[in-house]
Amino acid sequence: MSVSLFDAFLSTPEMIAAFDDGAVVQAMFRFEETLARAQAAHGLIPDSAARAIAGVCKAPLYDIPALVHASRRAGSLAIPLVKELTAAVALYDKEASTWVHYGSTSQDVIDSAMVLVTREALALLDAGLATLVDTLLALAERHAGTPVLARTLMQPAQVTSFGFKAALWAAPLVRSQAQLKSCAARALQLQLGGAVGTRAVMGAQGAAVARHMADELGLACPAVAWHTQRDEWVRLGLEVAVLTGSLGKIATDLALMAQGEIGELAEPVAVGRGGSSAMPHKRNPVAAMIALAASGRSPHAAANLLGAMGQQHERGLGNWQAELAGWPGLFLSAHGALAALNEAMAGLQVDEARMRANIDALGGLVFGEALAGCIGAVIGRPAAHTMVEELTRSAVAQQRHLAEVASDAVEQDERLRGRIDLARWQALFDLDAAAQPAAALAHEVLRTLRP
Structure with missing residues (x-):
């Protein structure tokens, strides 16, 4: 997958690589290799054919840009890929080439490949979340009793504590971490239904082949294909969008508290970070900016998934393709926001004196x-x-x-x-005493969030 420089700005090299054209194509070849081995194990194709197919299921052997180009005319990336795979197998074993992609269909290979690369993408999110949650919990512990002005409807309200605020930043991230794992357990499943979802070509061995493949790929094995039943898959994508929204809330607070007139927080200082092309004095909150921009794109990507759910009959026309095109963007945005906030929180500057001064300035x-x-x-x-x-x-x-x-x-x-x-x-009128209810709640929240 190629991305524009502006997409790359809002994401990370690691997440871009997870959905790279080469990664998706290799995942498709992994499906074809596993399919052949499973079918051979259950007597549907010769063992020699499975070995021949597996021997050339390696993405570097193929012209990936040419496959992508051909997919536009073919209507599916799987069609030129299977064609080239068949030709490659035929170079070594003409008979074996007749068994390539046997009993499967284009959506089987593409959906299964997207599941495989999504699993890698989720691992990146989980690692980033673990780091950010740990940092926020440490921040909450350290500043449990640090008084800070609470603001409602963008106006001064009462005294809370910065530790309580940080604990509340962490709480939805912990919930998202659990929800992503729960959704993934159901959504990361093999797709294998054949032409109309019945596995008709494989007959009585279809279910056994599916179980074999799922076990080898480390995926769940659904009772039937989910070609146009996208509910579990979409729930997973929506949870990624919810996570990104929670990251956007943290970024919003960070940006507001880092405003020059407020000055309670500041992102880390580094050469070339947060500067201005025109104003040397500027110290822009670039991490908050990236997280806000990334989270601002997620509602539209989530809406795309929901809008694509009304797929026609046994195979969608246009809506499945729209879903595929929008899917990586959710993960690109989420990981971009995560990485930006991890960088900011790791070196966050907390000005306790300014927090007190802002409260004192309100004259009680x-x-x-x-x-x-x-x-x-x-x-x-x-x-x-x-x-x-x-x-x-x-x-x-x-x-x-x-x-x-x-x-x-x-x-x-x-x-x-x-x-x-x-x-x-x-x-x-004791400022520290006023922060104590929030401090007590911060400790209570910490007890519920720590493993």
């Missing part, structure tokens, strides 16, 4: 809910809520800390004077 407004709770214990929640709303407006107008304005108001209010617990009052 983030403690409004806690203040209302304290006052509400005396005068009731509705009245306290109204009072604190007025106090926050007054604090902003006077450019004073909410604690000062509230203290004055308590002294002037006969309902409250002398009835407020001073120790509790002081704790209301």
Whole structure:
């Protein structure tokens, strides 16, 4: 598979190689080799034919670009591949060449090949996920009690902890890791149905040949072919899209927290990283950018899979081909986002002082809910809520800390004077104490996420 330089920018060489033309073609030859051996083992073709076929099922022996070019006219990559394989076998054994691709069909070889290369792609995702999850869990542990401003609807809300935030970044990744394995166990299955899914040519030996092939290839063996029943396969692709969406959420938070005006996080510094062609002072969050761009493409790729599911009768016309064309893009995007975030998180710079300063700059407004709770214990929640709303407006107008304005108001209010617990009052505006509920939750989440 050739990709544009812009596709390559959003992915990794390893994932591009997994779906490379040579990798897919070799997987197709592996199917043909395994098919011949299984059929020989069950008496459908001569042993000598199986050996002859296996001897030339090696992608480097063939002109792969020519096969790809011929596939457009043929309507399937399998057709020119089988033709060339048959010719290659005939050079050594004319009789053996008559047994090439026996009882199979184009979709069998292509689907099975895509399953094989997808298994390699999933291994890349799993390794990248394991690294990122470990890094995030360590970050969550280290910063479980580090106060940071929580923001809702893009506005300052209350105090949380950076460790809790990191733990929540990791949680959906752990779930995706489990879901991918579960989906893969069902979706990574052999395709072998013959012309219309009945294995008619192989007769009573068809099921045995399929089991033999599945065992040799390390794949699940479905009871019947899934030529136009794409549900399990599509679920796997959709889970890759969900993973990429979760990576996009992390990238979004990273990008927002790395804005110059916020300055709570920063990606690693390296020569040539995140610079600008025009502005020497720029420090662009390039990892977040790559992950965001990759995740932004995934919904469309997922929609392509769903849109291709309504395949006609026993073999799809156009929709299966659309699915094939879009499938690698999901994995290219997911691994690109993973690699970018792994690079960023491995050297992430966390500015705890700036996190505190951003909270302090709000003049105590983030403690409004806690203040209302304290006052509400005396005068009731509705009245306290109204009072604190007025106090926050007054604090902003006077450019004073909410604690000062509230203290004055308590002294002037006969309902409250002398009835407020001073120790509790002081704790209301303690930044570290405010982060403790989030810290406790961070540790709880960590216990559930660690193996």
